Amino acid sequence: MKKSLAIAVCFLFFSIQSVPAISTFASTDAAGASGTITVNGVQEPLYPADKAGKTEAETTQAPKEPLNQGSTVNRQAPNANSRQGISPYSQAPNNGTQQSVPPSFSRSAVPTIPIYRLYNGNTQEHFFTKNAYERDQLRLRNWGNYEGIAWYAPTSGDIVYRLYNPVYDDHLFTRNWNEVNYQIHHSAWQYEGVAFYSDVRNSIPVYRLYNPSLRTGSHHYTINPNEVAAITKRGWNYEGIAWYASSQGEQSNDDYNFLNVRNYNQYALGAPSGCEGASLLQALQYKGAVTNWNLTQFLNTIPKSPNGNPNNGFVGSPFVENSWTYSAIYPAPLTSWGQRYGNVQNISGSSVDSLLNEVKNNNPVVAWVTVNFQPIRWGQWSFGIAANNNHAVTLDGYNRSGNQVHVSDPISGSYWMSRTTFESIYNARKFAVVVR
Structure with missing residues (x-):
């Protein structure tokens, strides 16, 4: 009995530390919403559980920008x-x-x-x-x-x-x-x-x-x-x-750095729900780990959640996508998985400045955002409140003079984007894992 109680307490603590500060209220003030929530002090609509996927990826656009004038373009070692x-x-x-x-x-x-x-x-x-x-x-x-x-x-x-x-x-x-x-x-x-x-x-x-x-x-x-x-x-x-x-x-690297990590397209490679795994593999391979593996091989080793909670492992299959399964994995189990292959650390809660400091030191970061950086839509799932349009990318560059960051996105490719846009989406949860 004591052992079961201890396990329950640990599980509760683990779940609480892995989600943003959220409270729920009953109301219907947004189209399609079933209530409202307060996330990090901001009131947001709460939607029914409905996992976004390929349809949203195809009907929205990533906020891509050209590299702003003044940065050191392609500043790599001369040929x-x-x-x-x-x-x-x-x-x-x-x-x-x-x-x-x-x-x-x-x-x-x-x-x-x-x-x-x-x-x-x-x-x-x-x-x-x-x-x-x-x-x-x-x-x-x-x-x-x-x-x-x-x-x-x-x-x-x-x-x-x-x-x-x-x-x-x-x-x-x-x-x-x-x-x-x-x-x-x-x-x-x-x-x-x-x-x-x-x-x-x-x-x-x-x-x-x-x-x-x-x-x-x-x-x-x-x-x-x-x-x-x-x-x-x-x-x-x-x-x-x-x-x-x-x-x-x-x-x-004070004002500009671009790691140019490899990019995997999760849809082209048959892994419509494999964004976190693809982002982690991109980062690991940049650091010289598992370079002989493809995305399918890597995703076949992903730890699975026993109870449908992404705090405990991947929910469902990265090779299957549907709206009723919260196919995702959160930072803690992703970190444990990554540590089998390299120096992977959970840095959730970090500011964007802290993430960019990792990139300054040539360490790519897996960051949880939304599909094509669309406004986050919160849904009520069996394990708790989560982002319906959850997504993950690899943060691998910044251009401070242009207020830009660079991401390797398993849906929309590699691109520069506004740091402000990235920060607004990332800060809703501040989920991040670094590969050093």
């Missing part, structure tokens, strides 16, 4: 071509100030210093400096987002000059003295001296681009051919190699 000194556009037009055909690659150990990169969303300027004090002062003034070390420059070599335009509040960098001389005598540009140096060994090319539609921030410099390719599609003109770096930079 092998950049290490060999090969321009991504060998036949690209040149304005005459830059070198269009790079010399062959060579490397030699030389003293170097980091060149820091920042971005100002107001002026749309990417700014580069070798001066850590200047970098820190700009950050204290909230001048813009710090994006890390763009590259390492030699402490001596060919001079790269820096100019400033007070009319447009913009900077220009060039190693062409003729360009410097022309600008300071024919425009508002002011000469500010030596910015840093170009590697005379021509180790790693720094590409220069120009956007004719911008009055400020119209020039950009990068060692990453992927970034060159991305922004030329947005109207930037490639201008050739501006100068040379000595070695690669180091990305900062």
Whole structure:
């Protein structure tokens, strides 16, 4: 008898800690609703139990957004071509100030210093400096987002000059003295001296681009051919190699990070109710676990609930979908399942800032949301109140300057979306599991 009582008490505690603060009231103030509830202090309509599925997925749209201008698009390690000194556009037009055909690659150990990169969303300027004090002062003034070390420059070599335009509040960098001389005598540009140096060994090319539609921030410099390719599609003109770096930079994850985890489509793969499992598998495989498994193999190991309660395991089958079965699994049993394969932790109750801090550390997060981020619809089920349109996605990126997050969604694919939208849906329950 004592043992049975202890088990009942534990089960009650487990159930309570796994759901948001909800109280129920009898009323019918919303179309189709059978009452109202108060969720986290907010009164919401309460609907009959009716599990959403493919129909809702097909009749609604995910809140997809393009990656906002100003983020570091495709900011991943440069491909092998950049290490060999090969321009991504060998036949690209040149304005005459830059070198269009790079010399062959060579490397030699030389003293170097980091060149820091920042971005100002107001002026749309990417700014580069070798001066850590200047970098820190700009950050204290909230001048813009710090994006890390763009590259390492030699402490001596060919001079790269820096100019400033007070009319447009913009900077220009060039190693062409003729360009410097022309600008300071024919425009508002002011000469500010030596910015840093170009590697005379021509180790790693720094590409220069120009956007004719911008009055400020119209020039950009990068060692990453992927970034060159991305922004030329947005109207930037490639201008050739501006100068040379000595070695690669180091990305900062303070303001932007994109893990780009794999995406599984639960409907295409015959798992219409497998969103939580798909999201977990995506995250595990990003961390190098169960990489030889497909979604079906993985879902065949999912722990099942013995009593129809998703707090105890998966309800029903991930390969079957209907409106009367609450086919889902909640964070606690999903965590236990995931721990068979990797370092999986239940971080339910965490703020979105905490989730993004995990992503900053390259840890994808499984987050419980709704189908296509539609407004949550609460239903009365046998085990308690739950979201009728329950869904799960993998949170795997953020772009703070654009107020965006990135998700790998087992229904609607991989996409950027408004952080505000994500937060409003996630905060209703704050269910989350991280894979570290």
